Amino acid sequence: MRTHTQSIERLVNKFSSLGGVGKKTAMRYAYSIVSMSKHDVEDFCDALIDVKNKLQYCSVCATFAESAVCEICQSRASDTVCVVSFPKDVLSIERAGGYKGLYHVLHGTISPLDGRGPDELRIKELLQRLQNGNFGEVILATNPDIEGEATSMYISRLIKPLGIKVSRIAQGISMGSDIEFVDEVTLARAIDNRVEF
Numbered sequence: 001m002r003t004h005t006q007s008i009e010r011l012v013n014k015f016s017s018l019g020g021v022g023k024k025t026a027m028r029y030a031y032s033i034v035s036m037s038k039h040d041v042e043d044f045c046d047a048l049i050d051v052k053n054k055l056q057y058c059s060v061c062a063t064f065a066e067s068a069v070c071e072i073c074q075s076r077a078s079d080t081v082c083v084v085s086f087p088k089d090v091l092s093i094e095r096a097g098g099y100k101g102l103y104h105v106l107h108g109t110i111s112p113l114d115g116r117g118p119d120e121l122r123i124k125e126l127l128q129r130l131q132n133g134n135f136g137e138v139i140l141a142t143n144p145d146i147e148g149e150a151t152s153m154y155i156s157r158l159i160k161p162l163g164i165k166v167s168r169i170a171q172g173i174s175m176g177s178d179i180e181f182v183d184e185v186t187l188a189r190a191i192d193n194r195v196e197f
């Protein structure tokens with residue numbers, strides 16, 4: 001039995017396709033849209049298209065940017081690079097404050113089970129960047145789960161021969177957690193208390 005109209009059903013399905021959105025939440029979102037004015041809905045659609053048109057990856061660190069080089073790469077001079085899996089992790093660390101260095105986004109983790117090897121990540125770009133620049137330290141801030149640990153381990157082995165200090169965030173973040181959801185104080189402390197590989 002169909003509980004919504006066909007168009008609402010379609011919208012609910014679209015929302016449920018988003019990460020972390022369950023059927024109930026999707027339904028709530030869909031009905032919020034239905035109750036909005038036509039102008040507000042158009043504005044909402046425009047925001048979706050706009051972000052897709054404007055967003056690109058920073059040519060240096062590969063986080064989201066609205067120009068060829070992101071604001072962080074443009075405005076910071078640092079010899080420290082913090083390596084994260086996803087652009088949203090840059091945001092989490094920035095929000096935690098404290099860290100004033102540069103970033104490098106891998107766009108994933110090594111996951112043999114999902115058929116994702118090192119070549120699928122931006123590891124080659126990281127090594128090139130490290131070889132061409134003057135860097136003193138690389139902080140590996142992938143998630144403290146099995147894939148994140150394996151990815152950090154793999155990268156640390158590649159960086160060590162370059163003579164650059166490699167450290168791993170550790171303290172205070174429990175195994176299996178997601179950087180994105182770690183509270184700001186814990187995350188800031190984890191970066192401060194990083195341990196050398």
Ligand SMILES: [Zn+2]
Nearest residue numbers: 058061070073
């Ligand atoms: Zn950048």
